[in-house]
Amino acid sequence: MNKLLSIVVLGLLSTSFVYAAATDDNEIRIDQTGDTLILYIDQVGFGNKIGLTDYSGSPADMTIVGSSLTFDIDQIGNQNLIYGPLKLDSSSLTFNLTGDSNKVDWDIGTTGSSDTTNYAFAVTGDSNTFDIDQGKVGASAERLDADLVLIGNSNIFDIDFETDDITWDFEITGDGNNVNTLQKDGAQKITLELVGDSADIDINQLSGTCAASGGGCATPNAIINLDITSDNAKIQINQKDSGSDS
Amino acid sequence: MLRYRSTRKILVATLSTLLLIPDFASADEGIGSIVESTGIGQILRDRKEVSISVNTEIELNDEAKTGNGRMLIEFLDKAQLSLKEHSEVLIDEIYYDPDPSLSKMSMKFTMGTARFASGRLGLVNKANIDIKTPTASIAVRGTDFTTTVDELGRSLIILLPDENGDPSGEIVVSNEGGVVTLNEAYAATMVSSLDSSPTQSIVVNGITPALIDNMFIVSPPPAVAERIQEEMADEANEDQGLLDIDFLEFNELEEDELEEDELEDFTELDIDELSVDFLVDVLNIIDNSDVLNTIGEFNVKGASKGFNIKSQWNVFLQDGDLVLYRSVNGVISVKIGAAGNFALEAITPTWDGLITGNEGDDILIYINQVN
Numbered sequence: 001m002n003k004l005l006s007i008v009v010l011g012l013l014s015t016s017f018v019y020a021a022a023t024d025d026n027e028i029r030i031d032q033t034g035d036t037l038i039l040y041i042d043q044v045g046f047g048n049k050i051g052l053t054d055y056s057g058s059p060a061d062m063t064i065v066g067s068s069l070t071f072d073i074d075q076i077g078n079q080n081l082i083y084g085p086l087k088l089d090s091s092s093l094t095f096n097l098t099g100d101s102n103k104v105d106w107d108i109g110t111t112g113s114s115d116t117t118n119y120a121f122a123v124t125g126d127s128n129t130f131d132i133d134q135g136k137v138g139a140s141a142e143r144l145d146a147d148l149v150l151i152g153n154s155n156i157f158d159i160d161f162e163t164d165d166i167t168w169d170f171e172i173t174g175d176g177n178n179v180n181t182l183q184k185d186g187a188q189k190i191t192l193e194l195v196g197d198s199a200d201i202d203i204n205q206l207s208g209t210c211a212a213s214g215g216g217c218a219t220p221n222a223i224i225n226l227d228i229t230s231d232n233a234k235i236q237i238n239q240k241d242s243g244s245d246s
Numbered sequence: 247m248l249r250y251r252s253t254r255k256i257l258v259a260t261l262s263t264l265l266l267i268p269d270f271a272s273a274d275e276g277i278g279s280i281v282e283s284t285g286i287g288q289i290l291r292d293r294k295e296v297s298i299s300v301n302t303e304i305e306l307n308d309e310a311k312t313g314n315g316r317m318l319i320e321f322l323d324k325a326q327l328s329l330k331e332h333s334e335v336l337i338d339e340i341y342y343d344p345d346p347s348l349s350k351m352s353m354k355f356t357m358g359t360a361r362f363a364s365g366r367l368g369l370v371n372k373a374n375i376d377i378k379t380p381t382a383s384i385a386v387r388g389t390d391f392t393t394t395v396d397e398l399g400r401s402l403i404i405l406l407p408d409e410n411g412d413p414s415g416e417i418v419v420s421n422e423g424g425v426v427t428l429n430e431a432y433a434a435t436m437v438s439s440l441d442s443s444p445t446q447s448i449v450v451n452g453i454t455p456a457l458i459d460n461m462f463i464v465s466p467p468p469a470v471a472e473r474i475q476e477e478m479a480d481e482a483n484e485d486q487g488l489l490d491i492d493f494l495e496f497n498e499l500e501e502d503e504l505e506e507d508e509l510e511d512f513t514e515l516d517i518d519e520l521s522v523d524f525l526v527d528v529l530n531i532i533d534n535s536d537v538l539n540t541i542g543e544f545n546v547k548g549a550s551k552g553f554n555i556k557s558q559w560n561v562f563l564q565d566g567d568l569v570l571y572r573s574v575n576g577v578i579s580v581k582i583g584a585a586g587n588f589a590l591e592a593i594t595p596t597w598d599g600l601i602t603g604n605e606g607d608d609i610l611i612y613i614n615q616v617n
Contacts, residue, residue, distance in 0.1 A: 195583075205576065222576035223314075227567070229583030231608040239576045240616035 030084075031063050038070045049081040064088060065112070071095070075102065078125075082106070087139075092118045098125060100152075105131045109163075113140035121148040126174075128155045135163035135184075142186070150174065153196075157181075172196065182206070187221040194226070199233040206240060276303035277340045278321035285315020285331070308337045312358070314577070323365030325351065333358025338378075342369050352376040359394040361406070361455065362386075363414075372415075379403075382421045382437040382444060390414040391428075392455065400438050406455055407431035419444045448472075512552040512562045517571060543585040544568045548601035557597045568603060576615055 027049045028041065041050060050073070067089035073082070073096070080102040087109055097104070102125065108114050114134060121130075135141030141163035148157070148169070154176040161168070164186030170179065175197045183190060184206045192201070205222045222239050280289075280302045289296040290309040296302070304310070304319055310327070311334045319327040322342060329335060339352040349370040353362070355377060364372060364386055377384040380399030384391070390406040391414070405428040408414045416429040424443030426435045432453060435444040539550040542563045549561050549570065560571040566584035571577075574596055582588050587606025592599060592613040 223579075224577065225579040225581075226611075227581040227583075228588075228609050229586060233609045235609070235611045237578065237611065237613045237615075239578065239613070 033063075033065045035066045036068045037064075037066055038072075040072045042074045043077070043080060045077045047079045048075055048077060050075075050084075067091065069093075075099065078102070086114070087112045088114055088117060090116045092120075094120045094122075096122045097128065098123075100125045100127050102128045103131075104129070106133070108132065108134040109139050109141045115140055116143045117141075117145075119144070119146040121146070121150075123148070123150045123155065124152055126153045126155065128152065130155070130157045130159065132158075133160045133162075135161060148172075150177065153177065160184075166190075168192075170194075172199070175199075180204075183222075189223040189225075191225040192227070194233065195229045197231040197233070199230055199235075201233070201235045202238075203236070204238045206238075276305060277337070278304040278319050278325075280304065280317060281320045282318035283315065284317075286313035287311065287315045287317045287329070288313075304337060306337060306340060310335045310337065314573075321351075321365060323349075323367040323369035325365035325370070326361075326363045327353070328361040328363075330359040330361075333360050335360050346371045347374070350374045350376075352378075354378045355393045355395055355401075356380060357395050357397065359392060361390070361392045363390040379437070381440050381442075382419050385418040385420070387416040387418065391417050399440075400436065402434060402436050403428065403444075404432060404434040404450065405430065512560075514562060514564060514569065514571070516562070517553070517560045517573075541568060542566060544582070544603045545605065546601065546603050547605075548599055557599055557601075559601065570601065578613060578615070580611060582609060 026043060026045065026047070028043075030039075030050065032039075043050070063085055065087045069088045069091040071091070071093040073094070075082075075096070076098045078099045078101050080097070080099060082104045083106075085107045091114075095104075108117070117134075123130075134144065141161075143165045144161055144163050145167045146161070146169070148171070150157075150170070150172045151174060153174040155174070155178070157177075157179045159168075159180065160182040162182065162184035166183050166186075166188050168181065168183065168190040170190070170192040172179070172193065173195045176199070177194075177196060178200045179192075180202045181190060182204045184204075188205050190203060190205070192203070194201070203224060205224060224237060224239065226235065228235070280298055280300055283298055283300055283302075287298055288311050289298050289302065289304070290311060291305060291307070296308075298317070304321070310317060310319060310329055312329045312331055314331055316331060317329045319329075321327070321340065327335060334355075334357040336354040336356060338354055339350055341350055343349045346369055351370050351374065353376075356379070362377060364370070364375060372386045375386040377386065377393070379393055379395050379401035382401050382403065384393070384403060390408065392404045392406060394402040394404075403417070403419050405417055406414055411431060413429055413431045413433070416427060419426045419428065419435050419437065421437060421444065422441045423437075423439075426444040426447055428435060428447050430447070430449050432450045433447045434450050435447055437444045539546045541551045541561065543566065546561070546568070549557060549559050551561050551563075553560050558572055558574050560569075562569050562571075564581065568582045568584075568586075569579065570582075570590065571579045574594065580590065582603060585604065586609060587604035588602065588609035588611065589607040590601045590611040590613065592601075592615070594613070594615040
């Protein structure tokens with residue numbers, strides 16, 4: 001049975017007041033099990049949070065388990081937070097974040113398989129932090145298609161996808177952004193367009209190359225496409241057929 | 247869906263037969279569809295590119311092309327056409343009639359590696375299946391074979407086994423030079439030109455269908471290469487009397503007068519994935535980092551425009567940006583914005599070196615590729 005959950009939260013819009021109350025602002029806790037969930041969340045304001053009971057203490061994760069899930073999350077404002085372990089097969093996630101100093105910390109597939117997932121991240125703002133892990137615990141996590149469009153400065157992305165058949169498309173416009181990616185197991189492709197200065201980018205592709213000892217192969221499964229317009233960009237690429245990224 | 251379409255078409259054909267009107271699939275009717283597609287591929291229809299995905303219909307006169315990808319097409323009679331990377335096949339003529347002897351299937355394999363398995367529905371008599379390469383015609387009396395065609399039109403044809411390991415039938419490869427029948431599993435023949443006879447059938451051991459790809463035409467299986475050498479030697483030993491002089495034979499056409507000009511226009515389309523050399527001796531690499539090459543708005547050291555044999559980087563301009571593309575073991579493509587300056591340092595199994603642009607390091611790229 002289809003489920004539709006739509007949440008609209010308007011945070012406190014007075015900046016001075018909001019900062020004073022940042023630790024116990026609008027909070028949404030989601031603890032959901034079941035398939036075909038369609039979840040819409042619009043949070044507008046400052047200090048909005050999704051995924052825990054009380055941000056003033058230690059943050060707790062939201063738990064989402066199911067397949068064929070559709071997420072459409074919009075957060076507009078500063079210092080918003082999203083935490084959570086997610087297990088979502090055959091799911092689609094759209095995430096629009098507009099604001100500064102927001103944090104996203106997701107562990108996807110920590111409790112089971114998360115195959116055939118499709119992510120679309122759109123971020124406009126500065127000093128945002130993303131820490132996204134998928135497939136880390138050995139559960140099946142295959143056929144991932146993820147897109148990120150980022151406009152802003154000094155954002156930090158730490159994205160580890162230890163899954164098969166990954167396609168990542170980044171479009172980053174802004175200065176001082178820091179991106180660390182890990183793609184592991186099977187076919188991997190990353191396309192990164194960067195326009196901005198002082199970027200620090202680390203790309204690790206493991207286990208996708210084909211062995212030279214076997215005569216090579218006409219079509220390697222590890223593909224990196226970079227399009228860079230920048231001053232003072234530092235880009236480190238590790239592409240290897242081994243389990244270590246160092 | 248396909249079954250429905252097949253049934254509908256047969257019904258239409260039956261009605262047409264009753265009315266004594268020949269039924270041919272019109273150019274805009276689906277005769278099959280793409281059932282698998284990975285990576286880069288396209289269908290050219292009326293000289294226009296059609297974006298593809300699974301279930302994209304195939305029409306008459308479509309040209310199926312793959313880049314860095316693969317494609318599997320299934321026709322209405324369940325015949326399957328599989329294209330590996332950098333391959334091209336023209337779907338020339340296909341129509342189905344209730345009487346299989348009146349049905350026809352004709353295709354041209356023009357480039358790369360393709361596999362054809364005739365349809366299990368038996369809607370087309372195998373005698374009416376006509377597969378052509380630039381240098382050979384293939385008459386199908388079997389069910390499953392591959393062709394690998396290089397840019398010169400040279401064709402390697404291999405008969406595949408059935409699920410029991412037995413030959414999947416028999417195919418006859420012919421051209422103006424002669425005829426060869428393949429009737430053993432993994433029996434192969436190589437055809438070098440339209441008027442040179444196909445090599446005698448030779449069984450290639452130790453391969454599987456998955457191993458057959460474009461590398462086979464670059465480096466033919468040893469058994470095939472040996473057969474080619476033997477036949478070339480036989481030909482060379484033939485009586486070379488006065489009557490054997492071929493006054494029409496001349497080498498001028500082998501000179502490529504446009505070679506330099508082509509280099510000037512080197513683009514992404516000129517990348518030759520088959521030119522990869524996996525066995526480069528790093529010790530033989532000469533450091534050419536001091537040579538300055540002007541490419542658009544870039545003064546590049548360590549690489550020149552076009553394909554750099556030693557480093558195996560393809561270097562070209564794209565809308566004023568500089569693209570460095572390398573496909574050895576893994577694919578790394580770097581595009582530097584117009585007039586940008588960069589330093590690209592790489593450590594790979596086949597090449598270690600430094601490429602710089604505009605004598606700067608605003609963009610620092612370190613590549614560590616290990617197998």
